[in-house]
Amino acid sequence: MGPEAAHGAPMKEETVRGSERGHGAESGGGRIDGGERMSDRLAGLRHGVGGRQVSRSRIGVDPRFLVGLMLVVASILGVWWLVTTSSRTTPVYAASETLTPGTRLDRSSLQVIDARLGSVEGGYLTAGQGPPPGTVVTRTIAAGELVPLDALGEARSVGVTTLVVEPAGRLGADIVPGTVVDLWSATPDGDGYGVPDVLVSAATVVRVGEDEGLLSGRGSVALELAVPRSAVATVLAATAAAHLLSVVPTEPGER
Secondary structure, three states: OHHHHHHHHHHHHHHHHHHHHHHHHHHHHHHHHHHHHHHHHHHHHHHHHHHHHHHHHOOOOOHHHHHHHHHHHHHHHHHHHHHHHHHOOEEEEEEOOOEOOOOEOOHHHEEEEEEOOHHHHHHEOEOOOOOOOOEEEOOOEOOOOEOEHHHEEEHHHOOEEEEEEOOOOOOOOOOOOOOEEEEEEEOEEOOEEOOOEEEEEEEEEEEEHHHHOOEOOOOOEOEEEEEEHHHHHHHHHHHHOOOEEEEEEOOOOOO
8 A cells, every 4th residue: 555655646646747748738739729820810911901002002093083173173263263253343434424425524524333344344434544634525425324435535536516506396305415316407488498408417415405594585495416527517507597497316326
């Protein structure tokens, strides 16, 4: 019993130690296997990430995307420019009263208004310019109308002058400053008058006697007309010969 026990104890001890070593080996092997599997996984992940990075670096920019982006930017800039220019106003001169050919232009007959002119701004008299000295109107500018530069000139360039006539009868309500009229004349014939004929075509009414107090002693209303200089002698001769004068409104483009 003593020897078996003496020998048995070491044997058990060796068995325990062997089993411990075996268990340790298995455990160590498990850790090694686990480490290898983890390494393989990490290597695979690194390989996968590296593959995605390579594929991303090879992706190019589609030219159609750039063209579309440029079109969007251009449309935005175009809308901005349109809104900005359409809302911008310019101070320009407008006639405060009807201006007829030959009228000398000065600030007393003008008013400043803000207008959206856009690309035609260069065609009108702006408040920054002002009318040059000696400037006259070469065609009729209605009250409230913007003053166009092509309707201005020098006095010597205007081939009209003003005369006061006394047409027979009452004037129609449409005879106002700026109205274009034909001046008719009928020569005395016995107790009456002959067939009337056009004395001056397309004369412009400058002033009406009822508005200006230019009433004649014979009960007719005086008119101040802008007539061509070449017709002055004819009108004066008709007036001196006591011709019967009449005015008929007409549009400038009718004749």
